[in-house]
Amino acid sequence: MATHGRLVVVSNRVPTLSLPATEDERRAQPVGGLVSALRSALERKGGIWFGWSGRIAPSRPSDRIKIADIGQIQLRTMDLSRDEVNLFYTLFANRTLWPLLHNHPAHVVIRHEAYRSYRRVNRKFADTLFPSLQSDDIIWVHDYHLIPLGQELRRLGWKGKIGFFLHTPFPPAESFAMLPWSDELLECFLAYDLAGFHTKRYAFNLTDAMEMCLGGSAVGQVYTGKNGELRVAAHPIGIDPVSFKEWASTIVDSPTSPLPPQIAAHQQVVLGVDRLDYTKGIPDRLRVFENLLERHRPLRGKVTMVQISAPSRSRVPEYIQERDRVDQLVGRINGRFSDAGWLPVHYLYRSYSQIELAGFFRQANVCLVTPLRDGMNLVAKEFVASQGENPGVLVLSKFCGAADTMPEALIVNPYDIEETTAAVYRALTMPRKERERRWEALILGVTQHTAQRWGETFLADLVAA
Numbered sequence: 377m378a379t380h381g382r383l384v385v386v387s388n389r390v391p392t393l394s395l396p397a398t399e400d401e402r403r404a405q406p407v408g409g410l411v412s413a414l415r416s417a418l419e420r421k422g423g424i425w426f427g428w429s430g431r432i433a434p435s436r437p438s439d440r441i442k443i444a445d446i447g448q449i450q451l452r453t454m455d456l457s458r459d460e461v462n463l464f465y466t467l468f469a470n471r472t473l474w475p476l477l478h479n480h481p482a483h484v485v486i487r488h489e490a491y492r493s494y495r496r497v498n499r500k501f502a503d504t505l506f507p508s509l510q511s512d513d514i515i516w517v518h519d520y521h522l523i524p525l526g527q528e529l530r531r532l533g534w535k536g537k538i539g540f541f542l543h544t545p546f547p548p549a550e551s552f553a554m555l556p557w558s559d560e561l562l563e564c565f566l567a568y569d570l571a572g573f574h575t576k577r578y579a580f581n582l583t584d585a586m587e588m589c590l591g592g593s594a595v596g597q598v599y600t601g602k603n604g605e606l607r608v609a610a611h612p613i614g615i616d617p618v619s620f621k622e623w624a625s626t627i628v629d630s631p632t633s634p635l636p637p638q639i640a641a642h643q644q645v646v647l648g649v650d651r652l653d654y655t656k657g658i659p660d661r662l663r664v665f666e667n668l669l670e671r672h673r674p675l676r677g678k679v680t681m682v683q684i685s686a687p688s689r690s691r692v693p694e695y696i697q698e699r700d701r702v703d704q705l706v707g708r709i710n711g712r713f714s715d716a717g718w719l720p721v722h723y724l725y726r727s728y729s730q731i732e733l734a735g736f737f738r739q740a741n742v743c744l745v746t747p748l749r750d751g752m753n754l755v756a757k758e759f760v761a762s763q764g765e766n767p768g769v770l771v772l773s774k775f776c777g778a779a780d781t782m783p784e785a786l787i788v789n790p791y792d793i794e795e796t797t798a799a800v801y802r803a804l805t806m807p808r809k810e811r812e813r814r815w816e817a818l819i820l821g822v823t824q825h826t827a828q829r830w831g832e833t834f835l836a837d838l839v840a841a
Contacts (some may be wrong), residue, residue: 380512380513380514380537380839381421381510381512381513381514382421382422382423382424382510382512382513382514383417383418383421383422383423383424383513383514383516383835384423384424384426384505384508384509384513384514384515384516385414385417385418385423385424385425385426385516385518386425386426386427386501386505386515386516386517386518386522386525387425387427387517387518387519387521387522388427388428388465388469388518388519388521388522389427389428389430390425390426390427390428390429390430390451390452390453391411391425410518410543410613410827412615412616412827412828413613413614413827413828413830413831414516414831415449416827416828416831417828417831417832417835418448418449419447419448419449420448421448422448422449423448423449423450423513424449424450424451424452424508425449425450425451425452426452426453426501426504426505426508427453427454427501428453428454428455428456428465429442429453429454429455430453431455431456432455432456432457432458432461433455433456433457434457440454441453441454441504441508442454452505452508454500454501454504456497459493460493460496460497460500463487463489463490463492463493463494464490464493464494464496464497464521465521466689466691466692467485467487467490467493468487468490468491468493468494469494469520469521470689470692471483471484471485471692471694472484472485472486472487472490472491472555473520473521474520474544474655475655475694476547476551476552476554476555477520477542477544477545477546477547478544478545478547478655478748478749478750479545479547479548479551479749480654480655480748480749481551481554483654483694484554484555486555486556488556491556491557494524495524498522498523498524498525498528499524499528501522501525501528502525502528502529502531502532503528503532505529506529506532506534509534509536511535511536512536513536514536514537514539514835514838514839515529515534515536515537515538515539516538516539516540516541516834516835516838517538517539517540517541517568518540518541518543519541519542519543519544520542520543520544523540523561523564523565524561524564526538526540526564526565526567526568527563527564527566527567529567530567537569537838537839537841538567538568538569539568539569539570539571539572539834539835539838539841540565540568540570540571540572541571541572541573541611541834542571542572542573542578542751543574543613543751543752544751545574545575545578545581545749545750545751545777546573546578546579546581546582546585547581548581548584548585549581549584549585549587549588549589550588552581552585552589553585553588553589558585558589559589559590562582562585562586562589562590563590563603565582565586565606566601566603566604566605566606567604568606569606569607569838569841570606570607570608570609570834570837570838570841571606571607571608571609572608572609572610572611572834572837573608573609573610573611574610574611574612574613574751574752574777574780575610575612575777575780576610576780577780578610578751578777579597579608579609579610582599582608583599583606583608586599586601586606587599590602590603594608597609607837607841609837611830611833611834611837612752612777612780612781612825612830613752613754613827613830614754614757614822614825614826614827614828614829614830615754615757615758615761615822615826615827616826616827616828617757617760617761617819617822617823617826619730620730620734620737620758620761620762621761621762623730623731623734623735623762624734624735624737624738624761624762624763624764625738625764626735627734627735627738627739628738628764630735633735633739634732634735634736634739635682635736635739636682636722636724638717638719638722639680639682639722640717640718642678643677643678643679643680643718644678644679644680644741644742644804645679645680645681645682645739645740645741645742646665646679646680646681646682646740646741646742646743646744646800646804647681647682647683647684647736647737647740647742647743647744647759648661648681648682648683648684648743648744648745648746649684649733649736649737649743649755650683650684650685650686650747650755651685651686651687651688652685652686652687652688652695652698652699652702652725653688653689653695653698654694654695654697654698654748655747655748655749655750656747656748656750657746657747657748657773657790658683658685658698658702659698659701659702659705660746660748660790660791660793660796661683661744661746661790661796662681662683662702662705662706662709662721663705663793664744664746664793664796664797664800665681665709665720665721665800666705666708666709666712666713667793667794667797668797668800668801669709669712669713669720671797671801672801675801675804676713676715676718676720677715677717677718679804680718680719680720680721680722681720681721681722682721682722682724682736682740683702683706683721683722683723683724684724684726684728684733684736685702685723685724685725686726686727686728687725687726687727699725702723703723706721706723709721730758733758734758734762737758737759737761737762737763737768738762738763738764740759740768741768741769741803741804742768742769742770742771742800742803742804743755743756743759743768743769743770743771744771744800745759745770745771745772745773745776745778746771746772746773746788746790746796747773747775747776747790748773748775748790748791749775749776750773750775750776750777750778751776751777752776752777752778753773753776753777753778754778756770756772756776756778756782756785757778757782757822760782760815760818760819760822761819761822761823763815763819766808766811767811767812767814767815768803768811769785769786769803769804769806769811769814770782770785770786770814770818771785771786771788771796771799771800771803772785772786772787772788773787773788773789773790774787774788774789775789775790781821781825782818782821784814784815784817784818785814785818786799786802786803
């Protein structure tokens with residue numbers, strides 16, 4: 377990589393970064409695994425992070441880039457108009473591509489004007505970014521919002537390296553083909569030198585869809601068609617486990633607990649942490665807990681569920697419906713089973729920093745990471761990294777990418793309420809020696825496959841592609 381210049385990261389949104397005065401302050405900044413990994417890579421090489429500012433400009437926003445320097449990183453942002461946000465972001469990205477990629481066809485909304493806006497905004501991203509590029513830059517594009525961006529940069533004459541990483545699943549070929557523009561979007565992938573995914577299955581699904589829709593053939597990690605070739609690879613993302621361990625350790629010495637004060641010291645805690653999204657399986661998880669209390673009466677009053685749901689896309693109809701379903705289930709369970717001094721479910725509809733979440737993870741006896749479909753789900757790894765000498769148990773959906781690298785968890789089918797209930801009961805009653813054995817194997821994988829390593833290995837593969 378020494379022969380290349382800057383790293384240019386492109387994502388739909390650019391994070392808010394600040395320059396900490398000390399290394400301790402740096403570690404205390406509550407940023408996600410993706411931001412942590414990309415920031416580390418940008419600081420080592422120097423470079424640009426480009427994307428939407430998150431601001432809604434007038435109907436004709438200017439093409440002027442806003443620039444902020446944070447150490448070795450230059451943040452460059454542009455504004456979008458209200459129509460662009462509504463059609464490109466809210467409608468096509470969140471109501472067409474998101475459910476399609478997560479294999480929820482019933483939620484997919486097909487609107488041709490939304491697709492046209494999606495292509496126009498990607499062209500705008502390229503037109504705005506291109507003048508800032510230098511010939512030896514390495515460009516790394518992130519996620520489903522920007523699939524056509526590589527093709528648009530090639531149209532402008534860019535000859536250098538471009539990598540793409542999809543942070544969601546990629547669905548089976550037959551599911552992706554329901555999109556009227558599936559062939560066009562698959563052609564867009566050919567503009568990239570390397571496309572990365574969290575699992576081998578997602579990578580295979582892409583090349584299988586390209587073979588079905590575009591012809592050509594895939595041999596090993598390389599797809600070759602009449603209009604070009606693409607290398608695909610699995611690069612599962614990690615976290616910064618050292619930070620989570622440090623944050624969680626502070627809870628041990630703290631006189632206060634992050635848990636709701638109504639939870640007694642003798643009660644076991646079953647924890648769920650998600651964005652409020654229909655792909656996360658929160659209603660199914662609540663039904664599992666309800667079934668647990670029905671089948672195991674001695675657990676009543678001795679186990680409490682804490683479900684943290686960060687608000688998400690709160691104006692999208694599907695998310696409004698999901699929130700209503702969750703509210704009704706929480707009310708039903710608490711109405712059926714609550715008793716003096718015991719509330720079965722504590723539902724916390726708000727966002728928490730990663731430092732605060734580390735405290736929840738440390739004090740949970742069981743963590744339910746049971747999405748119906750998920751690209752990776754870093755909550756599973758954050759929970760493992762936050763455990764102490766008496767570790768809790770991870771119950772993990774087989775439909776999220778984390779299951780591929782965390783087989784020592786209790787792996788479940790989240791659609792099967794009985795199976796998942798049995799796994800939760802087993803987790804609550806698991807002997808300490810077995811919990812320790814499982815955790816030791818899990819933490820080894822979490823510490824070996826960090827966010828920083830993910831960034832380094834992807835970029836090394838991109839240069840070699």
